Amino acid sequence: MSEPVTRRALLFGAAGGVTAAAVGSPATAGSGAGVPRLVRELEEKIRAGMAAYGIPGVSYGLHHRGLEYVGGFGVTDVSAPQPVDGDTLFRIASTTKTFTGTAIMRLVERGRLDLDRTVRGYLPGFRTADAAASRRVTLRQTLNHSPGWLGDSFVDTGSGDDALERYVAAMATLPQLTEPGRVFAYNNAAIGVAGRILEVATGQVYEDALRSLVLEPLSLRQSAFAPQDVPGARVAVPHGFDQEGNVVAVPEALAIPRSLHSFGGLFSSARDQLRWARFHLGDGSPLLQRRSLRAMRWRPGPAGVLFVEIDGAGVTWMLRPTAEGPRVVQHGGDLGGQHSGFLFVPERDFALTVLTNSEGGPQLLAELFADDWALSRFAGLHNLPARPRALTPAELAPYEGRYVAQQIGTDGSPASLELELVGAGGRLSARAGGQEALVLPFYRRDRVLAWAPDGADTYTRGDFVRDADGSVGWFRFSGRLFRRHPLGTASPRAAAPATLVPGTLPHPPLR
Structure with missing residues (x-):
């Protein structure tokens, strides 16, 4: 870790930066227009978030009304500062999944893969702890997050070309939820399973397959699995906070196991992420037919809540409804000190990506992506309404309980995160480690808002999933399933407390 820099000193220096500039594209070439008011408002919002939440560097890309803007603010590293701009590399973490899904769709177009074929049709030896589920699960279900097994496994299987093959083999003990x-x-x-299928179908290691199928054809020259593969690249270093709240650089957090590359390994820049958005908006690239691009956004799997309501996931894209009707297509990525958001709205010709290099980043991203701050201004869209209401103790009682989520660490050992939900003041209080972590007011049956203990809005939502008998079986938060154990029953066998890092979470876990 580097020497600490006080948050005040850092943010005074971060007030400047490289402001937005229109980038050349068929829609913007030759445009000399100044920066519009809405773009300036976005930049002001970003600067304010950097100051409020301790974010050393932010880069963004915006596509709006046929014009595109790229900007950067602050520094890459508080201990060795270089300016952040639209070409600075950040690890985009889980947005990598959308690249994996797009590579899969290229092979679907060629007739080499079928989304509705079983995984065992491609990986005959595949299995998890549930033999019946292992036989039934399809490639589509791996891509829409509905295969049903424990999803947070971060086992490090080494740096060899067989890393992903060994990772999938290690899934044999994963429980079916x-x-x-x-x-x-x-x-x-x-x-990870989808990435392994990509390897088998192409005869290449995952990284090479993705380069040949997606990165090179789209000329995404600032997107790679190692910064040294981008000559002259400037890299945003992850940052956290010490016990006094000072911002400190944590460069070692950039490293993740190779086994996680297919679901969280890419580095990219705001400029390349805009190119990625333009492609998925349908810029006429021959890489995928328009019907294949649309197919990634329809036939979603089961609906639910991932910070906001979603209609489900398509082929790796989260499909988010709005009050006005047009659907938002969204993802994002979270690793320690590297947090980003990405969304686009085909019906509004709008896209936004924001990349941050701090554990303060999720708070800014929540305001921009989970809230409808950006959607309302640039696309005229809003979240589905959620008006909190008080429930009686009898109405809260079926939801009370101890809820436990699991994950598998890099060394293969299990860990758990436990929440206790109890009724208080017409709402649920979520307690972790004996302290209140969240307040959960209901806004409709089985769905809750997530507020900070002081009542501040976190711009996120959660929900409860019922078992076959109609009873509350799970609390789904941050997209993860927490199994319910009624209050007063014996605790499940405890594993080591989960830190939920390292991982490639779509958004931040409980903090």
Whole structure:
């Protein structure tokens, strides 16, 4: 870790930066227009978030009304500062999944893969702890986060070319939480399976397959699995906070196991992420037919909540409804000190990506992506309404309990995160480690808002999933399933407390 820099000193220096500039594209070439008011408002919002939440560097890309803007602010590293701009590399973490899904769709177009064929049709030896589920699960279900097995497995299987093959083999002991195709639950391991299928179908290691199928054809020259593969690249270093709240650089957090590359390994820049958005908006690239691009956004799997309501996931894209009707297509990525958001709205010709290099980043991203701050201004869209209401103690009682989520660490050992939900003041209080972590007011049956203990809005939502008998079986938060154990029953066998890092979470876990 580097020497600490006080948050005040850092943010005074971060007030400047490289402001937005229109980038050349068929829609913007030759445009000399100044920066519009809405773009300036976005930049002001970003600067304010950097100051409020301790974010050393932010880069963004915006596509709006046929014009595109790229900007950067602050520094890459508080201990060795260089300016952040639209070409600075950040690890985009889980947005990598959308690249894996796109590579899969290229092979679907060629007739080499079928989304509705079983995984065992491509990986005959595939299995998890549930033999029946292992036989039934399809490639589509791995891509729409509904295979049903435990999704947060981060086992490090080494740096060799067999890393992903060994990772998938290690899934043999993963427990099945729900039957395939029934419940949305964010699933990193499932995309690992899809990445392995990509390897088998192409005869290449995952990284090479993705380069040849996606990165090179789209000229995404600032997107790679190692910064040294981008000559002259400037890299945003992850940052956290010490016990006094000072911002400190944590460069070692950039490293993740190779086994996680297919669901969280890419580095990219705001400029390349805009190119990625333009492609998925349908810029006429021959890489995928328009019907294949649309197919990635229809036939979603089970609906649920991932910080906001989603209609389900398509082929790796989260499909988010709005009050006005047009659907938002969204993803994002989270690793320690590297947090980003990405969304686009085909019906509004709008896209936004924001990349941050701090553990303060999720708070800014929540305001921009989970809230409808950006959607309302640039696309005229809003979240589905959620008006909190008080429930009686009798109405809260079926939800009370101890809820436990699991994950598998890099060394293969299990860990758990436990929440205790109890009724208080017409709402649920979520307690972790004996302290209140969240307040959960209901806004409709089985769905809750997530507020900070002081009542501040976190711009996120959660929900409860019922078992076959109609009883509350799970609390789904951050896309993860927490199994319910009624209050007063014996605790499940405890594993080591989960830190939920390292991982490739779509958004931040409980903090």
